[in-house]
Every structure is written in C-alpha cells, then in structure tokens.
Amino acid sequence: MSNKLSGQRILVTGASGFIGTRLCRLLSNENVEIHALSRIKRFDKENNLRWWQGDITDITTVRELLHVIKPDIIVHLAAVNYSARDLELVFPTFNVNVVTTINLLMAVTEVGCHRVILIGSLEEPERDAIPSSPYAASKWVCSAYGKMFHLLYQLPIVILRVFMVYGPAQLDSRKLIPSVILSLLQGKAPKISSGERQVDWIYIDDVVYGILEAAHMPNVEGNTIDLGSGILISIRSVVNKIVEIINPRFEPLFGALQDRPFEQIRAADTAITYAKLGWKPLTSLEKGLEYTVKWFREQLPIYLKNSNLLQK
Numbered sequence: 001m002s003n004k005l006s007g008q009r010i011l012v013t014g015a016s017g018f019i020g021t022r023l024c025r026l027l028s029n030e031n032v033e034i035h036a037l038s039r040i041k042r043f044d045k046e047n048n049l050r051w052w053q054g055d056i057t058d059i060t061t062v063r064e065l066l067h068v069i070k071p072d073i074i075v076h077l078a079a080v081n082y083s084a085r086d087l088e089l090v091f092p093t094f095n096v097n098v099v100t101t102i103n104l105l106m107a108v109t110e111v112g113c114h115r116v117i118l119i120g121s122l123e124e125p126e127r128d129a130i131p132s133s134p135y136a137a138s139k140w141v142c143s144a145y146g147k148m149f150h151l152l153y154q155l156p157i158v159i160l161r162v163f164m165v166y167g168p169a170q171l172d173s174r175k176l177i178p179s180v181i182l183s184l185l186q187g188k189a190p191k192i193s194s195g196e197r198q199v200d201w202i203y204i205d206d207v208v209y210g211i212l213e214a215a216h217m218p219n220v221e222g223n224t225i226d227l228g229s230g231i232l233i234s235i236r237s238v239v240n241k242i243v244e245i246i247n248p249r250f251e252p253l254f255g256a257l258q259d260r261p262f263e264q265i266r267a268a269d270t271a272i273t274y275a276k277l278g279w280k281p282l283t284s285l286e287k288g289l290e291y292t293v294k295w296f297r298e299q300l301p302i303y304l305k306n307s308n309l310l311q312k
Contacts, residue, residue, distance in 0.1 A: 228268025
C-alpha cells in the first residue's frame with residue numbers, strides 16, 4: 001500500500017471495532033494522518049493516529065468533526081452488526097446504522113471529500129427481495145442512500161459488501177467462530193445450529209487490504225463491490241476444522257440451537273472485484289482459522305480475567 005495513500009487524511013468511524021482496530025493499526029505504519037472516531041474515550045497510542053470521541057447519531061457532532069478534521073478519505077465502519085431477528089434490534093440498527101450514515105453523507109456533501117467508503121453486508125437482500133433481519137434492512141437502506149447521494153449530489157461513494165469476516169481479536173462471542181473457539185479452549189462442547197448454512201468466509205486482513213484498495217482506486221465511485229472469498233463453505237465444515245485444530249476429541253453439539261430463518265446464501269463475485277480493485281483474498285480458510293485459534297489461545301487468560309470485554 002505504500003505511497004498509494006501517502007499524505008492522505010483518513011477518518012475511520014467505528015475505529016474501536018473489529019475491522020476498525022485492524023485498519024487503524026495497519027495505517028499507522030504508513031505515511032498518512034489517521035483520525036479514529038469512537039463513542040468511548042480511547043487512549044491507544046499508534047503512529048500518526050489521533051482519537052476522537054463522539055456520537056455520530058447527532059448531526060451537529062458530525063458536522064463539527066468534519067469541519068475540524070477535513071478528511072480526504074472516510075471509512076464508515078460504525079454499526080450495530082448483530083444479525084439476529086429480535087424485535088428489539090429494530091431501533092438500535094436504525095439509529096446507529098441508518099442515522100449515522102445519513103448524518104455522515106449530509107455533512108460530507110457540505111464539506112467535501114475525495115472518497116467515502118460505506119460498508120455493506122452479505123445480509124443485504126438483492127433486488128426486490130425482503131430483508132431477513134433488522135440489521136439486513138438497515139444496511140440495505142444505508143446502501144440505497146449511498147447510491148442516491150452519488151447519483152444526485154456526485155458524492156464519491158464506494159460501497160464494499162463485506163462477507164463473513166473473521167480473525168484474531170474478534171471479541172464478540174455472539175459470532176460463530178469466536179464462540180466455538182472460546183468454548184473449545186475452555187473445555188466445553190460448542191452448541192451449534194444444524195450447521196447446514198453455506199457461507200462465504202473472509203479473513204480480517206484480506207478485508208482491510210480490500211478497503212485500502214477501494215480508498216485510492218480511481219473510477220470506482222458509485223459501485224458496490226464484494227469483499228469475500230467467492231467460495232461457499234458450510235458452518236458445519238468450519239466448526240469441524242476448528243475442532244481439528246484445538247481438540248479432535250470434542251463432538252460439537254450440532255442441532256442444539258435453532259437455525260435462523262431466511263438466512264442469506266451468497267458468494268462474493270471475486271472476478272468483478274479483481275477487475276475493479278485488483279484485489280483478491282490471499283488467506284485460505286485453513287490458515288485464517290489457525291491464526292485465529294493461535295491468537296485466542298494466547299489471549300484467553302487475559303480475557304477470562306476481563307470477561308466483560310467479550311460481548312454476550
């Protein structure tokens with residue numbers, strides 16, 4: 001990535017999240033100025049990085065931040081990303097995902113920016129299909145607004161539809177891979193659904209490098225671009241691979257949890273992504289799972305002492 005983004009001022013919303021943390025860490029080694037936004041106060045020290053605290057559900061906060069920072073590139077990662085079907089998720093996903101996106105788009109239109117990257121999801125329905133969860137509906141709406149702002153107001157939007165991202169430091173035990181790894185490392189058989197769902201899994205570093213390519217690549221504004229492996233692998237297969245890495249004697253409890261209704265089954269179109277960004281994933285699922293298990297194995301004692309760091 002060296003020199004491609006040299007000298008750029010980059011704002012990352014949701015910078016304390018899974019993808020945001022990794023993105024800021026990689027950018028900190030480059031000749032860029034990073035402005036990392038989080039709702040909670042952060043004191044991490046990285047090269048070229050300044051933390052900002054703010055709630056971007058408030059349009060005034062967004063406007064003030066953009067007028068002070070004047071970013072060249074914005075990567076909008078702030079989101080509620082839990083895709084359960086629960087009714088109580090309707091308002092949080094709307095308030096955080098939709099409202100923050102509209103606030104950001106409005107403020108950027110006023111201030112100006114070279115590139116805005118919105119993060120879509122594999123959960124978004126295609127064409128006239130119905131969203132399968134409050135999260136899916138919120139991301140669908142966000143993408144629609146991004147396309148509208150590009151069409152009507154010439155905002156340089158790129159939407160990256162990220163598939164099932166995983167990797168080290170994914171501290172959310174509601175997600176399949178962290179949940180299974182943590183269960184096994186603590187000597188418990190993981191409770192799983194039927195495991196039949198086919199999923200396109202993508203390693204965190206591959207996602208981050210895809211974001212960085214989208215940040216500088218010319219002539220991609222207005223496009224929705226997939227970041228995935230292009231390969232469908234069942235949940236059952238992934239769980240069994242993790243079991244083989246950690247302890248083959250364990251028997252996962254498939255069927256202990258109910259399958260979610262209306263699950264999306266979709267593989268990324270990697271050919272189009274390569275044509276537009278020159279990007280393709282480099283980390284195999286086997287290697288990615290090995291890296292992830294290694295990280296959790298090393299960090300488990302720390303996080304067992306600070307279990308509040310793991311979302312329940």
